[in-house]
Amino acid sequence: MTPGTPPGDGGARRSPLDRAADRAAAERARRRRSGTPLLDDPGLGLRVERYGEEAGLEVVERLGGPPRLTVVRDADPTDPADPAGPAGPVDPTDPAVAKDPADPAVQQAVPEPVTSPADPVPDAPQEPDTLDLTGVGELLVDAVELVRRRLEGDYAVDEFGFDPELTERVLLAVLRPLYRHWFRVEVRGAHHIPADRGALLVGNHSGTLAWDALMTQVAVHEATGDRFLRMLGADLVFATPVVGDVARRMGATLAASSDAERLLTAGQLVGVWPEGFKGVGKLYRDRYRLQRFGRGGFVSAAIRTQVPIVPVSIVGAEEVHPMLADVRPLARLFGTPFWPVTPTWPWLGPLGLVPLPSKWLIEFGEPVPTDELDPGAADDPMVVFEITDRVREVVQQTLYALLVQRRSVFLG
Numbered sequence: 325m326t327p328g329t330p331p332g333d334g335g336a337r338r339s340p341l342d343r344a345a346d347r348a349a350a351e352r353a354r355r356r357r358s359g360t361p362l363l364d365d366p367g368l369g370l371r372v373e374r375y376g377e378e379a380g381l382e383v384v385e386r387l388g389g390p391p392r393l394t395v396v397r398d399a400d401p402t403d404p405a406d407p408a409g410p411a412g413p414v415d416p417t418d419p420a421v422a423k424d425p426a427d428p429a430v431q432q433a434v435p436e437p438v439t440s441p442a443d444p445v446p447d448a449p450q451e452p453d454t455l456d457l458t459g460v461g462e463l464l465v466d467a468v469e470l471v472r473r474r475l476e477g478d479y480a481v482d483e484f485g486f487d488p489e490l491t492e493r494v495l496l497a498v499l500r501p502l503y504r505h506w507f508r509v510e511v512r513g514a515h516h517i518p519a520d521r522g523a524l525l526v527g528n529h530s531g532t533l534a535w536d537a538l539m540t541q542v543a544v545h546e547a548t549g550d551r552f553l554r555m556l557g558a559d560l561v562f563a564t565p566v567v568g569d570v571a572r573r574m575g576a577t578l579a580a581s582s583d584a585e586r587l588l589t590a591g592q593l594v595g596v597w598p599e600g601f602k603g604v605g606k607l608y609r610d611r612y613r614l615q616r617f618g619r620g621g622f623v624s625a626a627i628r629t630q631v632p633i634v635p636v637s638i639v640g641a642e643e644v645h646p647m648l649a650d651v652r653p654l655a656r657l658f659g660t661p662f663w664p665v666t667p668t669w670p671w672l673g674p675l676g677l678v679p680l681p682s683k684w685l686i687e688f689g690e691p692v693p694t695d696e697l698d699p700g701a702a703d704d705p706m707v708v709f710e711i712t713d714r715v716r717e718v719v720q721q722t723l724y725a726l727l728v729q730r731r732s733v734f735l736g
Contacts, residue, residue: 527636529603640684
């Protein structure tokens, strides 16, 4: 029998690959007896037994399939008995090939796998898509609690019908998106608003609908943090169903000297738009040209209560509903001060009431003091008219300056 030929082979000479397989099988049996663990890869359905540098082989046994002999080191071409030679090169694309990252030969032979960004990482834990509803839940709880308390009558209003809780949590909350994102209101001179005393805020009026009064109220509350603007409105506002009740809830009251003086004496911020319907109903061609400020009743109220007058200049309201014409017969028929025709009204019906997204600038001017005057000066027409004209001139000149500074009517 030829040396190196195992018994029972009929004396035939065995190839180097057969001899290497025999050595690997013998080594595997020896390692099993000595308790050498198997390296399992359940992801590939493989079970691997690793042999040392002296063997340079790995036997990869597919679970449920025949074992496979794999060379994991470079072949020695000078050694005809080297099992790596007849076995041929390692196929890196074969998933049955066991790879040892620590082996330099494997690092050279096997390239890094290329994965598509869209392919999921097998071992990476997948986070479930969840929606955090904590904030939404808190809002719902607050809303339910607000409704419950109001249904039970657990809220307070002042003598004018002002409801601060409803104004803060509902009405102003509805107006803020318009203020911040639709009109993109830019406020200047907010430091001129008194923080702890009464003041009379006097602004220009325009825009067909009184958006300027509402946006000024939001601006005052945003600038001061907790103060409300108590607006003075015309009789028609409070005679209109629903609108009148909402206006009172927001702190508005009748434009009368007695109501204004009571609010100013109580340290409130009072807003007045002396142009009235003449300003809000003027044609687009007359935009930003102030109408008469009336007889100066607001100035008399400020002098009697010794509070400052803060001029307020509003740019942007003229473009929300550009009034192209005033149909007087329809105004008389419906009992309104004017009947506007705009680019969207009445052609689009209710959609014509949606304001155009003009860019707004609101500037609070330097206060005009009245505490230097004797309260009796409120009955002097010359003093009242002089202060009225001074405030009107400040507002008009500020409007011209803001128009120059505004880059675009609808952009910016």
